[in-house]
Amino acid sequence: MFYFAQVNIGVNPPSLSGLLQIIFGLLYFIFAIVKLVIVWNRISSLRRIFNIILLLIAPTFLIASGFILFFQGWRLDPILQLQQFILSLLIVHLLFKDIIINAVNRNR
Secondary structure, eight states, rough: OOOOOOOOOSSHHHHHHHHHHHHHHHHHHHHHHHHHHHHHGGOOOOHHHHHHHHHHHHHHHHHHEEEHHHHHHHSOOOOHHHHHHHHHHHHHHHHHHHHHHHHHHHHH
């Protein structure tokens, strides 16, 4: 007989932070693909490689971290929950900064 791990999904700060990380990871992935398609012919090959690596690594880590927090966040100590929340705010800030800087540079 198979026993599955206990999964407790509720409305608590770590689960909401994990859901936020998943959403912004997917949005960042979509935004990075669109940006790369738009500027593909105008950038150097080294910058293309860097953008592709960033496209593969950043959303993958963000989405994986979001799933861990969403399903197992209720097990964390309060100080670790605060740390994950602050990390989520930092990631959202960097995401918006990246979007705004690329939008301003594209208009020039």
